Amino acid sequence: MKWHKRAMLGVLFGVALPVLAEQESAETPQDYAYGSELRLAEASPWYRVDLPLNAYQQSAWPDLRDLRVFNRQGAAVPFSLTAQTSATVAAEPVPMRVFRLDSSTDVPANQQKGEGQESVLLRSRNGVEIRLAGEQVKNIGQSFLLTLTENQRQPLSVSQLQLIWDKPAENWQGKASLYFSSDLREWRPLSDGVPLMDISSGSDRLALDRLDVNLTLTPGEPRYLLLVFDAQPHPVQLTGVNALREHESQTQESIHLSATGYKISPTEAVWYWSSPQPLASLAITLEEDGVLPVEIAWRGAENDEWHPFARQVVYQLKDKSSRPISMPSQPVQAVKVTTLNAQLPASLPDISGIRESQTLIFNAQGRAPFTLAWGNKAAKNAALEIGMLIPQELRKERGLETFPWAQTQKQIALGGKARLHAHSLAERKSQLQTLLIWGVLILGVALLLWLALKLWREVQSGKGR
The missing domain is CATH 1.10.287 (Helix Hairpins)
Structure with missing residues (x-):
């Protein structure tokens, strides 16, 4: 015995000792299931990579910890992951004070001297007088004095003026001119004869109601705008004016990952992704016009239980459709849709998960070509903080958006599908x-x-x- x-x-002990004595070795591209060669258009110490859809769908981890970049020698290079954003320019409306002016013919001193220059006097109800002469008074119609509101204490950079008027009884077209002054005496033109319109056809309405300005109004120094419409028998009734100032903001970019669906019963269907995804929202699109009340549940893995989280009316009516549905902040492998007092349509709806997209930035150490690799269940998070990849003083001089893009090429197999389940x-x-x-x-x-x-x-x- x-x-x-x-x-x-x-x-x-013969089986166990070799593994127990084994040491961590340097990673190679073969440790990852798939990859894509990166094409570099220009020389740079750092490059940005717009991750392909397959990198999200085939990653073994929802947080993309199994992303790597390898150089020609097969060595991993430093990289960082940042949220992919885009600059969005939005126009913020700032209401202006509007004073209606009554016009009358004026006989200026130069006309008394025989120069024959026509002049018009514009008066507001509070006693403000404005004189316009020469080319400025031809075909003059309604006139309005525009100023900043009293609570506007900071300089205002205005890109456009938005005119607000009541909807006319009939289609309307006209023109307007805009003048600028700092003392109410000398007026300089900003825009001359700008076309405006308000036309309708059935339920559709088209309003051309903006004037380009590109001017900074300063409350500390009185600045005035004079809006003059061309004379018309049926002018529009101006009710307000907004100064539009543009401001740039960074918006988080997203990607849509399509799910594969199958029907369980006439009232239930399941859509799944090849790997769990940290979805921010869920987009459901009907193939044809209709309305469908549903209950939606999710699960984090194939063998997990279902978690109901929303009751929603999904619809598609001509050019209108239901908005994406917010998802719980956990990885989602599949969703189940159950209709409420209805049946699923013959063609299953299209479902796509929406998740935040990432930009990979890597330091081009070693020789090209470089390879982006993903898909390794045994991988640990190797992404550096951006401050460890690019010093702060360099980021101040040169923003991340200035680094050139490295373009991903056709996907290639590296270590194969087995790496998705590696230990x-x-x-x-x-x-x-x-x-x-x-x-x-x-x-x-x-x-x-x-x-x-x-x-x-x-x-x-x-x-x-």
Whole structure:
């Protein structure tokens, strides 16, 4: 029996010791399932990579921890992941004070001198007077004095003026001119004869109601605008004016990941992704016009239970459709849609998950070509903080958006699909340690059984004597 015991222990330790003694080795592209070669258009120490859809869909981890960039020698290079954003320019409306002016013919001093220059006097109800002469008074119609509101204490950079008027009874077209002054005496033109319109056809309405300005109004120095419409028999009724100031903001970019669906019953269907995704929202699109009340549930893995989270009316009516549905802040592997007092349409709706997109920035160490790789369940997060990849003083001089793009090429297979289920060295050691402990326990139980059997035989042998 001793040699059996020694043999079993030898086998256990012979299998376990090589793995227990194994050390972490440098990663290679073959440790990852898939990849894509990166094409560099120009020389730079850093490059940006717009991750392909497959990198999101085939990653073994929802947080993309299994992303790597390798150089020609097969060595991993430093990289960082940042949220992909785009600059959005929005026009913020700022109401202006509007004073209607009444016009009358004026006889200026230069006309008395025989120069014959026509002049018009514009008066507001609070006594403000404005004189316009020469080319400025031709075909003059409604006039309005525009100023900043009293609570506007900061300089205002205006890109456009938005005119607000009541909808006319009939289609209307006209022109307007805009003048600028700092003292109400000398007026300089900003826009001359700008076309405006308000036309309708059935339920459709088209309004051309803006004038380009590109001017900074300062409350500390009186600045005035004069809006003059051309004379018309049926002018529009101006009710307000907004100064539009543009401001730039960074908007988080998103990507749409299509899900594969199948029907369970006439009232239930499931859509799934190849790997769990940290979805921000869910977009459901009907193939044809219609309205569908549904209950939606999600699960984080294939064998998990379903978690109901929303009841929603999904619709598609001509050019209008239901908005994306916010998702819980957890990785989602599949969603189940159950209709409420209705049946699923013959063609299943299209469902796509919306998640925040990432930009990868890497330091081009070593020789090209570089390869973007993904898909390794055994991978640990190797992305650096952006401050560890690019010093702050350099980022101040040169923004991330100035780095050139590295273009991904056709996807290639590296280590293959098996890498999506690979185990890390620590996991393998833990599994073997567990196996070794169980082996020792089983061996110990077998030894005890053998001792008990031996003792029983000795007892039986003694009784026989």
